[in-house]
Amino acid sequence: MDTVGKLEEEALKRKERLKHLKRKQETSNSESNQIAESIPKPVFRNYRPESEEIKENAIEEVSPIDLETEISSQLAMMKAPIVIEDIDIANLAPRKPDWDLKRDVSKKLEKLERRTQKAIAELIRDRLKAGQDDILQAVNVASASITSANNEDE
Template identity: 55%
Template sequence: MEKPVGSLQEQALKRKERLKALRDRQLQVSVIMNVISLRGNAHEESQELKLRNYMPEDEELKERRVPKAKPASVEDKVKDQLEAANPEPVIEEVDLANLAPRKPDWDLKRDVAKKLEKLERRTQKAIAELIRERLKGSEEELAGAVGAVGVEEGDSD
């Protein structure tokens, strides 16, 4: 039993249509799965989809589109750079002591300065004490001299 050639061609065409329909269904299923996975990933921040250059047709994907970036103003950038380049006002007064090189023993003098202050106070106290003692001694001598002068004047009367 041989089948006519026309019926074989018809069967081949039917088979091709079934295969095409099967491929179309598989493609639709994969697209649906992608959309579902995109929606599922919308909740995950680590894999969030950001569309910068792509214009999607799906309404939910349009929400993910990143707005176009506006270029920064060139005038503002140049103005900021010019302000940053302006030098700070130079100090007009210059202390020559700060410019002069330090002597080799400056650090020793710095370390001994506190001790010298204490010694200076003690020295001033000692000098004041010596002056007071001399004044007391000179007052006694002066009192004695005044008393002696008074005695001599009293004798002459």
């Protein structure tokens, strides 16, 4: 029986809290309504230019289009045969998937190629100075490396 009494007491407390919250909400709503009423509402008007300069710069009215002539001209254009001979097939061919990579890397490869040629020339000079190989063999090695580099580029 005590549980029933406690439940009734809790229900009464909840009712009191709800009444209190409603009163609070009503007072806040009335305050916000008073604030909203004190703010002036904007009046929207259409703009009509009063000066001649503005009227002249305004958008000119578009003349009505003769619908039948427009449609007939469009249909005539559709009936005309399409000339395929003027189209260049080479421009329509898809590019290779790595074309942009080759384009971006080409400048760097040119620099590396120049550095490689300089390094080969220095190695040949060093060998000649050291006397390890004779001049003919050094020249043959350099010419072979240059031709192999050129073949790889192609």
